[in-house]
Amino acid sequence: xxxxxxxxxxxxxxxxxxxxxxxxxxxxxxxxxxxxxxxxxxxxxxxxxxxxxxxxxxxxxxxxxxxxxxxxxxxxxxxxxxxxxxxxxxxxxxxxxxxxxxxxxxxxxxxxxxxxxxxxxxxxxxxxxxxxxxxxxxxxxxxxxxxxxxxxxxxxxxxxxxxxxxxxxxxxxxxxxxxxxxxxxxxxxxxxxxxxxxxxxxxxxxxxxxxxxxxxxxxxxxxxxxxxxxxxxxx
Amino acid sequence: xxxxxxxxxxxxxxxxxxxxxxxxxxxxxxxxxxxxxxxxxxxxxxxxxxxxxxxxxxxxxxxxxxxxxxxxxxxxxxxxxxxxxxxxxxxxxxxxxxxxxxxxxxxxxxxxxxxxxxxxxxxxxxxxxxxxxxxxxxxxxxxxxxxxxxxxxxxxxxxxxxxxxxxxxxxxxxxxxxxxxxxxxxxxxxxxxxxxxxxxxxxxxxxxxxxxxxxxxxxxxxxxxxxxxxxxxxxxxxxxxxxxxxxxxxxxxxxxxxxxxxxxxxxxxxxxxxxxxxxxxxxxxxxxxxxxxxxxxxxxxxx
Amino acid sequence: xxxxxxxxxxxxxxxxxxxxxxxxxxxxxxxxxxxxxxxxxxxxxxxxxxxxxxxxxxxxxxxxxxxxxxxxxxxxxxxxxxxxxxxxxxxxxxxxxxxxxxxxxxxxxxxxxxxxxxxxxxxxxxxxxxxxxxxxxxxxxxxxxxxxxxxxxxxxxxxxxxxxxxxxxxxxxxxxxxxxxxxxxxxxxxxxxxxxxxxxxxxxxxxxxxxxxxxxxxxxxxxxxxxxxxxxxxxxxxxxxxxxxxxxxxxxxxxxxxxxxxxxxxxxxxxxxxxxxxxxxxxxxxxxxxxxxxxxxxxxxxxxxxxxxxxxxxxxxxxxxxxxxxxxxxxxxxxxxxxxxxxxxxxxxxxxxxxxxxxxxxxxxxxxxxxxxxxxxxxxxxxxxxxxxxxxx
Numbered sequence: 001x002x003x004x005x006x007x008x009x010x011x012x013x014x015x016x017x018x019x020x021x022x023x024x025x026x027x028x029x030x031x032x033x034x035x036x037x038x039x040x041x042x043x044x045x046x047x048x049x050x051x052x053x054x055x056x057x058x059x060x061x062x063x064x065x066x067x068x069x070x071x072x073x074x075x076x077x078x079x080x081x082x083x084x085x086x087x088x089x090x091x092x093x094x095x096x097x098x099x100x101x102x103x104x105x106x107x108x109x110x111x112x113x114x115x116x117x118x119x120x121x122x123x124x125x126x127x128x129x130x131x132x133x134x135x136x137x138x139x140x141x142x143x144x145x146x147x148x149x150x151x152x153x154x155x156x157x158x159x160x161x162x163x164x165x166x167x168x169x170x171x172x173x174x175x176x177x178x179x180x181x182x183x184x185x186x187x188x189x190x191x192x193x194x195x196x197x198x199x200x201x202x203x204x205x206x207x208x209x210x211x212x213x214x215x216x217x218x219x220x221x222x223x224x225x226x227x228x229x230x231x232x233x234x235x
Numbered sequence: 236x237x238x239x240x241x242x243x244x245x246x247x248x249x250x251x252x253x254x255x256x257x258x259x260x261x262x263x264x265x266x267x268x269x270x271x272x273x274x275x276x277x278x279x280x281x282x283x284x285x286x287x288x289x290x291x292x293x294x295x296x297x298x299x300x301x302x303x304x305x306x307x308x309x310x311x312x313x314x315x316x317x318x319x320x321x322x323x324x325x326x327x328x329x330x331x332x333x334x335x336x337x338x339x340x341x342x343x344x345x346x347x348x349x350x351x352x353x354x355x356x357x358x359x360x361x362x363x364x365x366x367x368x369x370x371x372x373x374x375x376x377x378x379x380x381x382x383x384x385x386x387x388x389x390x391x392x393x394x395x396x397x398x399x400x401x402x403x404x405x406x407x408x409x410x411x412x413x414x415x416x417x418x419x420x421x422x423x424x425x426x427x428x429x430x431x432x433x434x435x436x437x438x439x440x441x442x443x444x445x446x447x448x449x450x451x452x453x454x455x456x457x458x459x460x461x462x463x464x465x466x467x468x469x470x471x472x473x474x475x476x477x478x479x480x481x482x483x484x485x486x487x488x489x490x491x492x493x494x495x496x497x498x499x500x501x502x503x504x505x506x507x508x509x510x511x512x513x514x515x516x517x518x519x520x521x522x523x524x525x526x527x528x529x530x531x532x533x534x535x536x537x538x
Numbered sequence: 539x540x541x542x543x544x545x546x547x548x549x550x551x552x553x554x555x556x557x558x559x560x561x562x563x564x565x566x567x568x569x570x571x572x573x574x575x576x577x578x579x580x581x582x583x584x585x586x587x588x589x590x591x592x593x594x595x596x597x598x599x600x601x602x603x604x605x606x607x608x609x610x611x612x613x614x615x616x617x618x619x620x621x622x623x624x625x626x627x628x629x630x631x632x633x634x635x636x637x638x639x640x641x642x643x644x645x646x647x648x649x650x651x652x653x654x655x656x657x658x659x660x661x662x663x664x665x666x667x668x669x670x671x672x673x674x675x676x677x678x679x680x681x682x683x684x685x686x687x688x689x690x691x692x693x694x695x696x697x698x699x700x701x702x703x704x705x706x707x708x709x710x711x712x713x714x715x716x717x718x719x720x721x722x723x724x725x726x727x728x729x730x731x732x733x734x735x736x737x738x739x740x741x742x743x744x745x746x747x748x749x750x751x752x753x754x755x756x757x758x759x760x761x762x763x764x765x766x767x768x769x770x771x772x773x774x775x776x777x778x779x780x781x782x783x784x785x786x787x788x789x790x791x792x793x794x795x796x797x798x799x800x801x802x803x804x805x806x807x808x809x810x811x812x813x814x815x816x817x818x819x820x821x822x823x824x825x826x827x828x829x830x831x832x833x834x835x836x837x838x839x840x841x842x843x844x845x846x847x848x849x850x851x852x853x854x855x856x857x858x859x860x861x862x863x864x865x866x867x868x869x870x871x872x873x874x875x876x877x878x879x880x881x882x883x884x885x886x887x888x889x890x891x892x893x894x895x896x897x898x899x900x901x902x903x904x905x906x907x908x909x910x911x912x913x914x915x916x917x918x919x920x921x922x923x924x925x926x927x928x929x930x931x
Contacts, residue, residue: 264689270689270692270693321876324880325876325879325880325883330832330836330883330884332629332635332828332831332832332836333832333879333883335828335832336828336829336832336833336875336876336879337875337876337879339825339828339829339872339875340871340872340873340874340875340876340879341872341876342872343868343869343871343872343875344868344869344872344873344876345869346868347866347867347868347869347872348866348869351866351869464818465817468696468700468821471693471696472693472697474693475689475690475693475694479689479690512701512704512705515697515700515701516701518693518694518697519682519694519697519698522685522686522690522693522694523682523685523686
């Protein structure tokens with residue numbers, strides 16, 4: 001059974017329907033990639049999962065339906081959503097940002113987790129007492145990722161992590177992501193425009209078009225399939 | 236010299252009043268991002284409740300400290316309810332001005348309801364502090380004194396600031412409150428119940444206001460419905476001067492405003508009758524030079 | 539249509555009302571810039587013309603129908619709407635919140651009163667002077683206001699509103715030794731033979747209001763209007779497309795202050811008094827303008843007028859409602875304000891628009907609005923301290 005399963009999900013904003021029929025599954029320990037053009041509904045899909053918008057259909061996480069739950073409740077179940085724009089707490093320091101990630105944990109290992117992520121992202125360690133809002137886009141993205149990881153999530157939802165980042169930084173980011181998945185078993189659902197990098201670390205890919213899944217398949221195959229690439233992925 | 240010190244002490248007394256109300260304003264702002272114009276009237280209502288609890292002739296005759304404590308607890312609950320019922324639904328419509336209108340509506344409503352329930356006669360509020368003065372120094376035979384009440388006020392305010400600072404900066408709860416104030420959507424994605432935090436923020440501010448109002452009333456020879464109306468303006472000035480960011484800043488700014496006011500009354504004849512010019516002018520000048528007030532941190536804006 | 543604006547990457551809808559005429563825009567020809575205010579569909583245009591004519595007839599006939607007292611009240615609503623419109627230009631369209639416009643109102647009122655009482659000017663001649671003077675003061679305030687943002691700006695303007703009566707009482711002395719001037723009734727006599735004094739006063743207010751509203755309407759539709767909204771919605775981006783930030787802000791400040799000044803000047807004719815003895819009067823005025831603007835509909839043209847009339851009507855009726863318990867009047871008024879903002883968060887005009895849009899959608903068979911493509915782009919990284927607190931739509 002998949003860790004996350006969406007069946008016939010519809011949703012949108014008020015009177016505007018964006019998602020028409022989304023069937024999607026993410027296996028535990030996999031990286032699932034959702035691609036598609038602007039407006040296709042990628043971000044909306046993530047929002048539906050994390051409970052930020054009203055949705056219909058079935059959203060099942062680890063055997064339990066999470067449809068209709070509030071974002072706080074979904075987060076507490078172990079789903080960490082890194083939104084577009086990164087969701088940085090700009091007036092707070094880097095370290096405070098990270099602590100917020102772990103705010104609902106009751107184990108005593110928060111300190112050691114902080115140290116761990118500081119060593120993975122040394123630039124964050126350098127700036128730990130700095131106001132988070134003063135960091136560059138790339139650093140804030142790293143911060144968002146580390147913050148999400150501080151909650152020790154079972155599933156990580158990432159919305160366009162490469163947006164606004166320089167290519168080198170993006171590469172580094174995806175390398176980290178791949179490492180977390182391969183060596184630490186993190187399950188990831190990543191929405192991306194940068195199909196290349198995403199599919200490289202991915203296991204399964206979906207291509208969204210106008211609120212529906214147009215194509216899906218093994219990530220490597222999608223990456224290599226010329227027809228798919230030309231039609232949907234633009235390269 | 237003696238007169239000067241006396242005026243400064245006088246100013247400190249008033250300044251503590253402004254600072255304590257400013258504290259409530261800053262708490263609401265730091266936890267919910269709202270300018271609560273009704274803060275003064277909420278404090279007024281709570282002050283009446285304190286009076287009712289403590290009054291031996293018209294009320295329950297509780298010891299004043301107990302009355303203040305109970306009143307603060309009631310205010311806490313009321314503040315949280317106000318946020319949930321009146322403020323949050325309006326804010327969801329996403330216009331900051333709408334919230335301003337609601338707080339203005341509260342401002343009007345609370346004052347008139349208080350007068351309806353408690354009457355318009357001036358009332359007496361017992362003081363929680365011992366009577367008498369403490370001598371600071373004497374110059375040429377006359378002693379310069381500071382009242383025990385003023386010392387008590389200073390102590391209470393300092394304690395408030397310390398406690399609040401500890402709460403906000405050193406506890407998980409405080410972190411949650413600040414997270415929600417900074418980025419409520421993101422906070423919720425981290426499992427923080429934003430709604431609860433907002434209610435807490437308002438509750439805390441209401442309780443602080445209740446304390447401030449009760450202490451202010453006890454300082455005077457009588458209070459009525461007009462207690463807060465001018466004070467709130469000075470309190471806003473103090474909060475703005477302090478930068479709205481900083482708790483201690485609000486109190487210190489309150490002191491500055493109070494002292495400046497007192498000294499102007501005494502020494503500057505040109506401003507006779509319009510002493511309010513000084514603190515207000517001070518605010519205007521300072522804000523223009525230092526837009527974030529004296530103690531506020533500059534918000535960095537990354538495009 | 540509300541969109542989440544929770545700082546996590548959604549598009550930001552202008553918080554203070556939408557631009558006028560948001561009906562579905564016809565596609566522009568390639569190479570042509572799409573019109574900001576698209577031409578209206580035929581039936582809507584027709585309806586508007588009919589309503590406009592009807593209202594004009596009513597407005598012209600009203601003063602002959604109502605008693606002088608009622609005419610006075612209507613005139614009050616009219617000058618209130620002028621001030622609210624001024625504030626709307628600054629706050630609704632340009633996003634600079636001011637709770638100090640009462641001060642500019644006061645400047646206008648006292649300019650007129652002083653010129654009339656101390657220097658014997660005729661009332662009508664004082665109006666332009668009042669406008670210019672308050673506009674100048676507005677400009678003076680506008681410059682330092684450039685340095686101050688949002689919240690602090692609101693407080694600075696609040697300080698102004700409290701400061702004004704104090705300054706006035708220092709430097710102005712009326713007949714009774716206090717800062718209170720009462721020009722004589724005869725000064726405001728009607729200049730047209732067929733009209734009574736109160737009717738004449740009404741028409742003066744009406745004429746000036748119409749001129750000023752049309753002026754505002756034109757302003758908002760043009761380049762200046764675009765600049766204002768750009769400043770409101772995304773200041774930094776505005777500078778990158780060549781909007782003169784300082785010029786827009788200061789200019790709008792001056793203009794809105796001038797509007798308030800004209801309103802103040804007119805108030806002297808209607809209320810026959812310029813009074814600075816109460817320290818909070820001009821603050822109350824500032825709040826009135828703000829409330830009128832918001833309940834009518836910020837960033838709309840009709841909003842301030844609707845709001846002003848609604849406000850005056852509410853006040854009259856809450857006063858009458860409770861016999862004996864007059865002390866509750868402010869409470870009921872306050873409750874009414876809260877209720878209005880609850881039910882009509884975009885003001886009356888905004889609410890009506892929404893209703894019409896919904897009806898139009900139903901009858902036109904659901905014109906598909908383009909899906910919010912922008913939901914996926916435009917990351918919203920801007921600082922939003924304690925901004926919107928949505929529950930997650």
